[in-house]
Amino acid sequence: MRLPYALAAAIIFLLSAGLCLLAASFAVTKVEETSEFAVRRALDLQGHDWAEVYSDGLRVVLTGTASTEAVRFNALTAAGTEVDTSRVIDEMEVAPTTELAAPGFSAEILRNDSGISVIGLIPASEDREALVKRLSNLGNGSPVSDLMETANYPKPKGWDDAIGFAVEALARLPRAKISASPGLVKITAIADSQQEKEQLEQGLMRAAPPSLRIGLSISAPRPVITPFTLRFLIDENGGQFDACSAQDTKARDTIIAAAQEAGLNSIYTCTIGLGEPSPRWPEAAVLSIRALAELGRGSVTMSDADITLVAAEGTDAGTFDRVVGELENALPPVFALHAILPPPETEEEAGPPEFTATRSPEGLVQMRGRLSDASQRDMVDSYARAAFGSEHVYTATRIAPEDLPMTWPVRVLTGLEALAHLHNGALTVTPDDLVLNGVSHSPDTKAQIAGMLSEKLGDAQEFSLSITYQEPPTVPEDTLPDPEVCEERIVEVQAETKIAFEPGSATVAADSRDTVNRIADILRECGPIRLEIQGHTDSQGREEMNQQLSQARAQSILNELRGRRIPTASYTAVGYGETQPIAENDTEEGREQNRRIEFRLVRPEPVENPETGLDAIEAESIEAEQTENTAADADAGDQQSEQN
16 A cells, blocks of 8 residues: 555655754764863863863853962863854853951151151051140140051051050150051160160160060260360379260270370270360370370370370470470371470478368368459359358458469369369369369269369369269169169079979969069069060970960969069060970989079160261261371381382
């Protein structure tokens, strides 16, 4: 039976369509597998094993999470090398970026006579107006230049302590630069004297919070010495200084070395300061001291550029003339020499006119001797009452105008001014000499008096000083001992009996409580110092356990001190475990030494403060001049050799 034509055509069409569909399906599957394999291999070769690939017809879909946008783009590029980029479907994600780290906050504050300026980056949560107001109050309303920037990040640890201490330190320092950052404050400042520098350093160390690191660079400018004075004497007991000034340590060492060669019989140091009349001051001083040593006895006084050389009585005139001539030719051009050779003794019955004044340790002053007229006596009496106190002066002088020189009033008043510098002493004034001896409570008094007498008595005037330094009899009760002394005293106590604990615990042993009491007494006298209480162990046991035990023991000592009413706000307790041994851990004796508590001062970190300004210029000029002098001497030596 034959099928109808229409039915046969339909069947053939359906079979053809099915075969085409089957072939198309097979072709698509093959294309998908080939594309997926090629793209996956390209991604693996580029190190993108995190990416997933699957095919959807002609499309190649990429999924996965890339670490950065650049990595995602690189993966797309690698896939595009194998298939057409229009077929690549990007469904990849990028991992969210981590939160940006907070910037480094810091503030630099500069204070001088013109006002206060502050610059830096501070947290936005900082009360900016309150900070500027606090700074303005320090300068009594002086202008504050606010150049600060802010960033919206939380305040880092230690920021409030640093800013608070920086403002507190600035209140004590009228000329300073302070850099504050979290946990660290660096201070650069200028003090008026060495004593003020030490007081500022000690005060700032005591005021700093225990957790804050500080760096101090406080400089004290050299004092201005006027007149620039040197006085050196040689007698039967050897050489001695009444006064000595030098412009720097090198000049001081040079002068002291020359004095030692001339017979200096005691330890002495020159006052270093500004005001020298010439950079060649040490050269003139050395030449003068050597000339005096060649004479044997006498004195040499330098007041600025004037030099007075006084030989001892009985010095050979020929030797004196030779030494003075050589010294005059060798001195630098700026200096002027006055040489005095006392005449031989003559037999005279009458003694020279004299004025005397004595000052007792209680402050009572008695004046006797000769004055030229009544007005001069009233002037001397008024000056003495103003200098020593009206109720402490007794005047018993007499008028004798015939024997007194014209310079007598100046010599008497200058001598009384010098006597006022002493705690007690005696003054004798004659036409040819002024003698002052006594006791002073300041080590610099002798040098100050020598400079004053050189200036006011004039050139070629002789005077003699015999001044003894004694420490003040009493020390103010509120003066705290030096922190280094406190540390040394605690070390001495622990050298006698160390602090021990119960085995394996942080409980202080009963027989060590007396040691803790002695240390507490020392710290009570020392006041608020920055102290670190350190705990140390031996190496037995696990390192972590030793660290925890050392911390607990250091904290236990801190608690013991608090229990004894010691202010411990500036103390910290730190455990170092077994990391800082002082002996070998192989023996029981060594382990016993390593198990210890130490008390250490928290000292400031050094800050570089290179020499700049006038000091550097002065050092360079002196070095250049010395180099020129050396070259000139060498040339002169060469010429002399050629002539020979």
